[in-house]
Amino acid sequence: MFQWVEANGPLEPCRMSDLSAAILQIVDWSTIKKRRRQNYEFLSSELGDLAIFPDLSPTVVPLGFPIRLPNRERVRRSLFNDRIYPAVHWDVAGLVPPEFAASHRLASKIMTLPCDQRYDQMT
DSSP: OHHHHHHHSOOSOOOOOHHHHHHHHHOOHHHHHHHHHHHHHHHHHHHTTTBSSOSOOTTOOOSEEEEEOTTHHHHHHHHHHTTOOOBOOOOOTTTSOTTOHHHHHHHTTEEEEEOSTTOOTTO
């Protein structure tokens, strides 16, 4: 569904639905902040050598845990098999000229592991 909306969703600014606005009023933002930070810190303790940002600033609530690894696609497919869907943000093929080889190499190694509040160490 996400991929469909990315391809077909509105491009112009639009208003959120009344349901979305109502949900935002009852969300426990403090707990979400705490869980996301705990998850990030756990991933950093386990995967710190792969982390792009191993240390989390006290004012940051992370959206994910960005890592860099040489075999990203193999690891990513393995995570898919476990129903973990790491994001790839910089698919630069066809967008960045080939002479920027360092950018292409870097982009091919980066992905972001989910660390949101739905996860814990057992998930």
